[in-house]
Amino acid sequence: MGAKLDQIARIINELARKRLNSACHLDHVGAEGKQLSEWVDDQEKLQNIYEDSSKMPVWPINYQILLKFLTTQAVPLLGLTGLGGPILDTIKSLLNILSQSGGG
Numbered sequence: 001m002g003a004k005l006d007q008i009a010r011i012i013n014e015l016a017r018k019r020l021n022s023a024c025h026l027d028h029v030g031a032e033g034k035q036l037s038e039w040v041d042d043q044e045k046l047q048n049i050y051e052d053s054s055k056m057p058v059w060p061i062n063y064q065i066l067l068k069f070l071t072t073q074a075v076p077l078l079g080l081t082g083l084g085g086p087i088l089d090t091i092k093s094l095l096n097i098l099s100q101s102g103g104g
Helices: 002-024 030-054 063-081 085-103
Strands: none
Touching (some): 063 085
8 A cells, every 4th residue: 555655656746847847838829728727637637546545544452442452461460560559449440441441
């Protein structure tokens, strides 16, 4: 996805340069005037595609599920490290709150 967005960005940049160059040489507007309007249309379409595509998540993931998974893994790991009961009690109470809100 990133490579395709980079390619679209390069094309947008190329079209913008063409528009700038043709705007600097307005002495022969005839045939280039039509081409200039085509470049503007193409650039606008590509910019819309780029903006819409860049907002799409690259890795679709539910962060609530990830949080629950990581906290359930943290309890045994903290127990192995010997960090003590208060931390484990706090994590267990957080897990209880998450499981109650998830079942809701």
